[in-house]
Amino acid sequence: MTLQVGVIGTGMIGQDHIRRLTNVVSGVEIVGVTDIDQARAAAAAPAGAEVFTTPSALISSKKVQAVIICSWGPAHEEQLLASIAAGKPVFCEKPLVTSEAAALRVMEAEAAFGRRLVQVGFMRRFDADYRRLKAVIDGGKLGAPLLFHSVHRNASVPEGLYTSEMPLNDTLVHDADISRWLLSDEVTGVEVRVPRRSTRGGALRDPVFVLLHMASGALVDVEISVNIAYGYDIRGEISCEAGVAALPNRPATVISDASGIRQAIPEDWRERFIEAYDQEFREWIVAASKGTAGGPSTWDGYAATLVADAALRAVTSGGLEPVNMIPKPKLYAAPTAMAAE
Amino acid sequence: MTLQVGVIGTGMIGQDHIRRLTNVVSGVEIVGVTDIDQARAAAAAPAGAEVFTTPSALISSKKVQAVIICSWGPAHEEQLLASIAAGKPVFCEKPLVTSEAAALRVMEAEAAFGRRLVQVGFMRRFDADYRRLKAVIDGGKLGAPLLFHSVHRNASVPEGLYTSEMPLNDTLVHDADISRWLLSDEVTGVEVRVPRRSTRGGALRDPVFVLLHMASGALVDVEISVNIAYGYDIRGEISCEAGVAALPNRPATVISDASGIRQAIPEDWRERFIEAYDQEFREWIVAASKGTAGGPSTWDGYAATLVADAALRAVTSGGLEPVNMIPKPKLYAAPTAMAAE
């Protein structure tokens, strides 16, 4: 009953998932790893796991029942297509792929296979706070959601490595995905406004303010601040017709001292979402053990790709950039049977 | 040492101010009232106060040292100009006037007089929560303010009486004024987005989402929801370079019962801002007793008029509507000497 998995890519996030699957989450065994850096792969491999020389060798190995893709984005398409061709469930870290065309090809392959095989790494959907928030909205007592105020703040980003495209390419996709999920809606257009620049980030375009126009007419505004010094702070508040629902403060000891009455704020995403990552894999393992996938789908990865593309266009155009999705394939039409989704 | 004042307009807000000046605030005596409805004026007049037949009679009366204007907006310009001509300090309820041209005429008259005489009724500037928030921003430890998220929610508005222009004409002016004051900045442009409509307001355009572009580059986003059922909820959060400052929950007993752990929310603006109104008049009386005015000025009323005009244009145009103010007259250049300002 233990799922035998292979891990492609043993960089920072790959190593973290290997630790998670080895020490925290049950029902899974890592039987193979691979990386373009074979030494790194060997160092990361748990006892008993085979080090494969190529992703395709790992994917096609009989001992590998399911695949975890933690390689860099441009490599995802090929690895996803190979996994689907092999009929193996696959967990794929963000981004799903790096172009709309690639996303369409992966969806076509999955549709041709006839069953969902891919879960994309939007871990926020597994966070307990977001799940409770969605339950309140879905409960319907507050009426239809009309406005969603989503806030994404990083204490800092690596100077030089973090470019002005990244708030839209890497960060906004989380807010876009969680907006689609919380509101059970789709993004139809994106606007970007660039406010006064923070002096803390040098030439970096920071903060960025984004409006997501949803199919229902609901409007999402997103604050992205990536050098705000004080911590990693994720906030969200949904204004509905007859009330408002919001993420709470993170649980932290309430201290009264010379700084006032206060609660600590997470330092980074690892601290904030550590349990969401664990839960993400718990649910993936359950679905993969049945030969399928739940949670964020190829469709969701496709949507994120289009939103990021539109956001980058909107920075330049200053206008409302449309997000034109294809009709939703049947494979993604119905919610999966997974309880928490 | 008691300031002798006359009140023009004895409708709801006028009566409330008469009650306030009679029972709550010290250093003031109402010596005259007037209203287009003489019977209403007579009924509202405190003991010993004269009922004048016209505003101009009240303004020119020797027993009236200072004037409070609570008449309807279209009458304000004439009453303001008469008060300034008489050299009498004047408190004027919102709106200052109803057109840009009128605002310019009032500013010119005040400039010609050579001293500030007008205080406009933006009571939020006298609210303790907003004042503490401004003190934090002005303190500078959080760095420059970059984004301000301002939320204005009404439980309900009078059906039929409240039109789709009013969120921009009557409500937005508060958010615009408090934004200018909190950020020590000016509005240079306005955008309006109209999200999915609440079914609770019939055909009313509700909610409305507004972006105020500030001269510094700071961006203000404003949620206006006027039928949200649960209460009168005013929120504000300012993202700065190195931290965030926000209005707190209103003080209210923390009750743990079947509804959870909870605090009541004010029912309406009277409950929320009652102390701000009191303080507004305390400070007006101090300044008026010295023959001048502090707090929100004719300049601020002028700015509010331009923002409301731009917002109404922006609804139609869908674009960024500029707010082009004249150069700031010297009279309004320096902050007044009032401590709390």
Next chain:
Amino acid sequence: MTLQVGVIGTGMIGQDHIRRLTNVVSGVEIVGVTDIDQARAAAAAPAGAEVFTTPSALISSKKVQAVIICSWGPAHEEQLLASIAAGKPVFCEKPLVTSEAAALRVMEAEAAFGRRLVQVGFMRRFDADYRRLKAVIDGGKLGAPLLFHSVHRNASVPEGLYTSEMPLNDTLVHDADISRWLLSDEVTGVEVRVPRRSTRGGALRDPVFVLLHMASGALVDVEISVNIAYGYDIRGEISCEAGVAALPNRPATVISDASGIRQAIPEDWRERFIEAYDQEFREWIVAASKGTAGGPSTWDGYAATLVADAALRAVTSGGLEPVNMIPKPKLYAAPTAMAAE
């Protein structure tokens, strides 16, 4: 309609009340002051106020309609009795008197006069947070109050001047009075426990933990910590049969910075209760203008005296020290007609 008052005692608290009655509260005029230090009295006297040489001269002066006693405790009895003999409403700072016998004499005098004349300075009853808390309890939805957890923390106390008796003599009386008022109950016994001593107060007995046994059977536990460094923090939570009601955090800007998400705490009692003091006098003026008194009564001052005496005995005895009050005189039986009480 302005109440003409005389102030006995122009030390720190007397000066603060003179400022309050001159600048903040309406409907009152200070026409006389006196102090054992005549120079201090002269310095504190507002323009136009007479400096009396003795309290009795002030009390008997025809120009004085009502009396405010801010002298030291041992002088209160004589000044209260003289005021009552003169039939003049009197506001008396804590402590009412310094012995049970004295309290009984003042009550007898007031009873003989036939109308309440004395209001004691328990300002917490005029604090908006405590009033809302009482309204919730009195509303009855939570059922009968069973336990009250009352917390009194000072940042620091003056070294050398503050003795180990003072937490029970000066501080506990506030918690005792507010307990009686919130629970509409009487104290019947007192226990004191002395926990591990804080090293911040030297030899001072700090903190102190007190149990008040109430006539209804409800139990009040009181934490008194007077050197806790971080601020002046007054807390209270009442456990009822079907829920809990508690004082909220004080309103303060919510700041997110390197110290976490936080709100400032008041520095001292002046900051915490400034509005309660104002309101205390507003209501006193209304009652005194009618020749009577509302709010905390001689009976309440008597109760406080007995509780403090019992607490001091309990420190020594280690046991439950009874509080034996006389039957409640009719004069104090019914709640006064004052709305807020």
Next chain:
Amino acid sequence: MTLQVGVIGTGMIGQDHIRRLTNVVSGVEIVGVTDIDQARAAAAAPAGAEVFTTPSALISSKKVQAVIICSWGPAHEEQLLASIAAGKPVFCEKPLVTSEAAALRVMEAEAAFGRRLVQVGFMRRFDADYRRLKAVIDGGKLGAPLLFHSVHRNASVPEGLYTSEMPLNDTLVHDADISRWLLSDEVTGVEVRVPRRSTRGGALRDPVFVLLHMASGALVDVEISVNIAYGYDIRGEISCEAGVAALPNRPATVISDASGIRQAIPEDWRERFIEAYDQEFREWIVAASKGTAGGPSTWDGYAATLVADAALRAVTSGGLEPVNMIPKPKLYAAPTAMAAE
């Protein structure tokens, strides 16, 4: 590397632990179960697990590496002694045993074995909120802990089944254990006060108010209310020399609706402590796999037994009942090497 465990007792809590070890926690396999009700044991046994006819057969089975005791309290001593005799790590649900003499016998057996083998089921020590609270206290910045206010509220208890001894026997032991752990201290005496009775519990003695006197002089006050209707609410606040640390509100969506601004409260202990139970077993498995035990020890179970006994005596006596523990055996002297402890 998978720990093979046997479970004694398949009632409610036993079944919940079987579910937990099968579906949630990794590194463990249930290889045997037993219960006085053989049918119940058979129904609860996971696939592949042997149903033993007696606890001793399970304990002595070679396939069982470690034992989980979920039987009723009076059976614990014999099962613990047998497990220790077999040299097998054992997790024992509360109460450790039901008499002081039995606790001493178990400690002697463990001491004779020479290594810790027993972990007692005080799951609060594994709760993230309590752990953060302890980290703040242990960090020392707030100075020594002087007072701990611990609140334990149940929405309701089973009528008829829940007796007046149970708040002290079953509930207080949690507050006592967490007090000892948070303050790194021992209980030396217990007082109990019985306030006004809640009408919601019929003849049940509810609420109960307890004082724990600690060896350091610190004082712990405990509110136990078991019929408070609104939810399961566990609170704790520690007053130190230079500040205060408290458990936060539970994470729950912040909803603004007709009930105010509010957060839900857990319904029962299962909801509140579900993650603590999971973590309790994760850490037990790690230690048991090494042939030893960490976390709450036999010593801690012994302490709880003495506190409960003293509390029951204190109800009758009305006085301070001493808790006289034997000198701490060396086996329990040093903190275990477990990181989280």
